[in-house]
Amino acid sequence: MSPTPTAAPAIELIGIDKKFGAVHANKNINLTVAKGSIHGIIGENGAGKSTLMSILYGFYHADAGSIRINGQNTVIQDSQAAISAGIGMVHQHFMLVENFSVLENVILGVEGGALLGRGVSDARSALKRLEADYGLEVDPDAIIEELPVGLQQRVEILKALYRGAEILILDEPTGVLTPAEADHLFKILGVLRDQGKTIVLITHKLREIMAITDTVSVMRRGEMVATRRTTETTVEELAELMVGRRVLLRVEKGPAAPSDVVLSVRNLTVKDGRGVTMVDNVSFDVRAGEVVGIAGVAGNGQSELLEAITGIRKPASGEILIHGKPVTGFDSARLRALGLGHIPEDRHHMGLVLGFEESENSVLGYHRDSRYGRGPLLDLDACREDAKAKIEKYDIRPPNCRLKTANFSGGNQQKIVVAREIERDPALLVVGQPTRGVDIGAIEFIHRRLIAMRDAGKAVLLVSVELDEIRSLSDRILVMFAGRVVGEKTPDTGEQTLGLMMAGIAA
Amino acid sequence: MENLDLISILGSTIRLSIPLIFTALAGLFTERAGVFDIGLEGKMLFSAFAAAVAAFMTGSPWLGLLAGITVSVLISLIHGFASITNRGNQIVSGVAINFLASGLTAVLGQAWFSQGGRTPPLAASARFTEIVFPYAAELRDTGFLGRFYANIISGHNILTYLAFLAVPASWWVLYRTRFGLRLRAVGENPGAVDTAGISVTFLRYRATICAGILCGFAGTYLSIAQSAGFVKDMSAGKGYIALAALIFAKWRPVPVMLACLLFGFLDAFANFMQGKSVPGIGEVPVQIFQALPYVLTCVLLAGFIGVARPPKAGGVPYVKER
Numbered sequence: 001m002s003p004t005p006t007a008a009p010a011i012e013l014i015g016i017d018k019k020f021g022a023v024h025a026n027k028n029i030n031l032t033v034a035k036g037s038i039h040g041i042i043g044e045n046g047a048g049k050s051t052l053m054s055i056l057y058g059f060y061h062a063d064a065g066s067i068r069i070n071g072q073n074t075v076i077q078d079s080q081a082a083i084s085a086g087i088g089m090v091h092q093h094f095m096l097v098e099n100f101s102v103l104e105n106v107i108l109g110v111e112g113g114a115l116l117g118r119g120v121s122d123a124r125s126a127l128k129r130l131e132a133d134y135g136l137e138v139d140p141d142a143i144i145e146e147l148p149v150g151l152q153q154r155v156e157i158l159k160a161l162y163r164g165a166e167i168l169i170l171d172e173p174t175g176v177l178t179p180a181e182a183d184h185l186f187k188i189l190g191v192l193r194d195q196g197k198t199i200v201l202i203t204h205k206l207r208e209i210m211a212i213t214d215t216v217s218v219m220r221r222g223e224m225v226a227t228r229r230t231t232e233t234t235v236e237e238l239a240e241l242m243v244g245r246r247v248l249l250r251v252e253k254g255p256a257a258p259s260d261v262v263l264s265v266r267n268l269t270v271k272d273g274r275g276v277t278m279v280d281n282v283s284f285d286v287r288a289g290e291v292v293g294i295a296g297v298a299g300n301g302q303s304e305l306l307e308a309i310t311g312i313r314k315p316a317s318g319e320i321l322i323h324g325k326p327v328t329g330f331d332s333a334r335l336r337a338l339g340l341g342h343i344p345e346d347r348h349h350m351g352l353v354l355g356f357e358e359s360e361n362s363v364l365g366y367h368r369d370s371r372y373g374r375g376p377l378l379d380l381d382a383c384r385e386d387a388k389a390k391i392e393k394y395d396i397r398p399p400n401c402r403l404k405t406a407n408f409s410g411g412n413q414q415k416i417v418v419a420r421e422i423e424r425d426p427a428l429l430v431v432g433q434p435t436r437g438v439d440i441g442a443i444e445f446i447h448r449r450l451i452a453m454r455d456a457g458k459a460v461l462l463v464s465v466e467l468d469e470i471r472s473l474s475d476r477i478l479v480m481f482a483g484r485v486v487g488e489k490t491p492d493t494g495e496q497t498l499g500l501m502m503a504g505i506a507a
Numbered sequence: 508m509e510n511l512d513l514i515s516i517l518g519s520t521i522r523l524s525i526p527l528i529f530t531a532l533a534g535l536f537t538e539r540a541g542v543f544d545i546g547l548e549g550k551m552l553f554s555a556f557a558a559a560v561a562a563f564m565t566g567s568p569w570l571g572l573l574a575g576i577t578v579s580v581l582i583s584l585i586h587g588f589a590s591i592t593n594r595g596n597q598i599v600s601g602v603a604i605n606f607l608a609s610g611l612t613a614v615l616g617q618a619w620f621s622q623g624g625r626t627p628p629l630a631a632s633a634r635f636t637e638i639v640f641p642y643a644a645e646l647r648d649t650g651f652l653g654r655f656y657a658n659i660i661s662g663h664n665i666l667t668y669l670a671f672l673a674v675p676a677s678w679w680v681l682y683r684t685r686f687g688l689r690l691r692a693v694g695e696n697p698g699a700v701d702t703a704g705i706s707v708t709f710l711r712y713r714a715t716i717c718a719g720i721l722c723g724f725a726g727t728y729l730s731i732a733q734s735a736g737f738v739k740d741m742s743a744g745k746g747y748i749a750l751a752a753l754i755f756a757k758w759r760p761v762p763v764m765l766a767c768l769l770f771g772f773l774d775a776f777a778n779f780m781q782g783k784s785v786p787g788i789g790e791v792p793v794q795i796f797q798a799l800p801y802v803l804t805c806v807l808l809a810g811f812i813g814v815a816r817p818p819k820a821g822g823v824p825y826v827k828e829r
C-alpha cells in the first residue's frame with residue numbers, strides 16, 4: 001500500500017525544539033508523515049523519540065516549532081486538543097485503569113454525559129462495531145488486570161479508535177508481547193492502514209521497522225538524522241544511523257568448550273507470594289564455559305526461577321547445587337561468597353539504589369568485603385578508586401563516580417550492574433534481561449562481556465524475553481512455558497519453532 | 508450482665524456513628540481520588556468550631572452548618588494546594604492540619620469567648636434538635652418494635668438522617684456518574700486520566716472539596732447537634748477512627764457505613780459497660796473497648812479478613828513522566 005501522493009500529509013512537524021533543563025531533547029525536528037502510511041521512528045533510548053511524540057500528543061509543549069495536521073496549522077495544548085485533532089496514542093506503559101472494565105476504560109474522558117447510564121450502552125454498541133471492523137475482539141466487561149498484556153494493548157488501540165483517531169501513535173508496542181502477539185499486532189496495524197489510518201510506530205527494534213513500515217526516520221541525540229523508504233534501506237544502515245558508528249548486530253563467538261557442571265537444578269518447584277506454582281519441577285545443569293539461555297514469554301516462571309537460584313525466594317521443593325554442593329535455601333550473601341554473580345532482571349527494583357552515588361552502587365552487595373572497609377566502616381576512598389577503575393574499563397558515561405545513579409542513562413546504569421558483578425569474577429553468573437531498556441551500543445558491549453565470561457571458563461545462565469538475544473548468546477536454549485521447561489534446543493533453531501514452544505503449542 | 512438495654516445501646520450507636528459516617532465518606536472521596544487524607548480529624552474540629560461560633564452569633568443552626576462546611580472546604584483547599592498543586596507529602600500536610608486545628612480552635616475560642624477554649628452554650632433554637640416522628644411517644648411503651656421505632660427510627664436530628672442519605676448518594680456519585688468514574692480512575696492511574704485529556708489537578712481538587720463538605724457536616728454534628736457548643740479537641744480521634752473504618756471497608760461506600768456503625772457500637776458498648784462488672788471477670792477497663800476499632804483494623808491489615816487494596820495511586824503526587 002503506497003501512500004496517496006496527492007493528499008496533504010497527515011502530520012507535519014516543523015522546527016520542533018524542546019529542552020528539559022540542560023537536556024536538549026529535541027533539536028529543530030522536521031518530520032512529514034504521509035496519510036495512510038506506517039511510519040517508523042527509530043532511535044536509541046534517550047534519542048528523543050518519545051518526547052517528540054508526547055509533544056504531538058499534547059503531553060508536553062514544544063519550546064519552538066509548529067504542527068500541521070492534514071495540512072492545517074494545529075495548536076496542541078493538551079491531550080484533549082490532540083484527541084480532537086484525530087490523534088490517538090498507545091503508550092509504552094499502558095494508560096489503563098487496571099480495576100476497571102474494558103468498557104469503562106474506553107469511555108473514560110468521553111462518557112457522553114454527566115450520568116453514565118446511556119453513554120455506556122451507546123459505547124457498548126460502538127465498541128462492538130469497532131471490534132468487528134478491525135478484528136479487535138475483546139470482552140467489554142472483562143476487568144483489565146485479568147487480561148493478558150496483548151489484549152490490554154488491544155484495549156488501548158480501541159480507546160484511540162473510539163475517540164475517532166485517524167492518526168495512531170504507538171510507543172514501543174511490542175516490548176511486552178510474545179512474537180505471536182507482535183505478529184498479530186502488525187496484522188492489525190496493516191488493516192488499520194488499509195482503512196486509511198496513519199500510523200506512527202516508535203521502536204528501537206530494527207526487525208519491526210523492516211517488517212511493517214513504509215517509511216522510517218532515525219533519531220539520534222535529539223536530532224532527526226535521516227528519513228528513508230523502508231524498501232530502500234537495510235538493517236545495517238539504520239543501525240549505523242542510530243548509533244553514529246558501525247555496529248555488530250550479532251556477537252562473534254567461537255564454539256563453546258563446556259567442562260564441569262557448576263550449577264545443578266534438580267526438580268525445583270517454586271511458588272510465588274500468592275502460593276501459585278510458578279516453577280514446576282524444573283531440572284537442568286549449567287557447565288563451566290557455556291551459556292545456557294532460558295527463553296520464554298515474560299511471566300512463565302523465569303523470574304521465580306532466577307529468584308530461587310540467587311537466594312531471594314525459598315523454593316517449595318527440589319534442590320540447587322553449586323559445584324556439587326547443596327545450596328538450597330542459602331541467602332544471597334552466602335551464595336555470593338560461593339562464587340555466584342547476579343545481574344538481576346530489573347535494575348531499578350533490585351540491581352541499584354537510584355538515589356545513591358555511582359560509587360556506592362558499584363560496591364553494593366560486596367560492601368562488607370575487606371577491600372571496601374573495615375568493621376562497620378566503609379573506606380570511601382577505596383570504593384571510589386574501585387568505581388573509577390570500573391568506569392574506565394566499562395566505558396560508563398558520564399565518567400563521574402560521585403554522580404547520583406538516577407542521572408545515568410539506562411544503558412549506563414546497566415553497565416554499572418554488569419561491571420559490579422563481572423569484576424568479582426564469579427564462577428557462575430546468573431543474568432536476567434541484561435539488555436532491557438538498553439541502547440544498541442551498550443547491548444553490543446554487554447553481549448561481548450558475557451561471551452568473554454564464557455570463554456574464560458565461567459558458567460553463565462541467561463534469562464531473556466528477547467529471542468534474538470537468547471539465540472545469539474546461548475550455547476543451549478531451554479524454553480520455559482507455564483513454569484516448566486518444555487524443551488531444549490540448539491541456538492540455530494528457527495525463531496518460529498521457538499516462538500511456538502514459548503506459546504506452549506509445540507515441543 | 509444485668510440490664511443489658513439493647514435499645515438504648517443501639518440508639519447511642521447511631522448517635523456515635525454519625526460523625527464517623529460523614530468523615531469516612533469524606534475520606535472515601537479523597538482517597539479514591541488518590542489523595543491521602545489524614546487531616547479528616549482537623550477538618551472536623553475546625554468545622555465544629557466554626558459551626559458553634561456561627562450558630563451562637565446568628566442563632567441559626569443552618570448558618571452554623573454553612574459556616575462549618577465553608578471552613579472545612581477552605582481547609583481542604585489548603586490540603587489540596589499543598590499536596591496536589593505543590594506535590595507535597597500528603598501525610599505531612601494532613602498532620603499539619605490536625606495540629607493547626609487542635610491549637611487554633613482552642614486559642615481563638617479563648618480569645619473570643621474567654622471560656623477556656625469553649626464556645627458559649629447554645630440555646631435549643633440554635634441547635635439541630637431531635638425530630639420526633641408521629642406516634643413515637645404513644646408507641647414508646649408498646650413492646651420491642653414500638654421502642655425500636657421511638658428510639659432508633661425516630662428521635663434523631665436532621666443531620667443523622669442526612670448521614671444515612673449520604674451513603675447511597677455517595678455510592679451513586681462514585682459509580683453512576685461521569686465525575687465518579689473519573690474520580691475512581693484518577694486514584695488508580697492518573698496517567699490514564701491525563702492522557703484522556705482530563706485535568707488530574709482539577710479532578711483531585713473537586714474530590715477534596717467533596718471531602719470538605721462532608722467533614723463540615725461531621726463537625727457541625729459534633730458541636731451543634733450532639734452537643735450544645737464547641738469544646739477543645741471535641742473530635743477526640745474520630746477522624747482517625749473514620750480512617751480506620753474506611754480501610755476496614757476497603758474504600759467502598761456501603762461497607763463504610765457498616766464499619767462506622769460497628770465502631771459506633773463498640774463505642775456505645777464501652778460507655779454502657781463503664782463501671783459495670785462482667786460476671787467472673789470483674790470490671791473490664793473501658794480502654795479495652797476503646798482500643799477495639801484500632802485492633803480490628805490492624806487485624807484486617809494483617810490480612811486476616813482478606814486483602815484491603817488501597818487505590819493504587821494513593822499518596823503519590825502526580826507528575827507527568829519524562
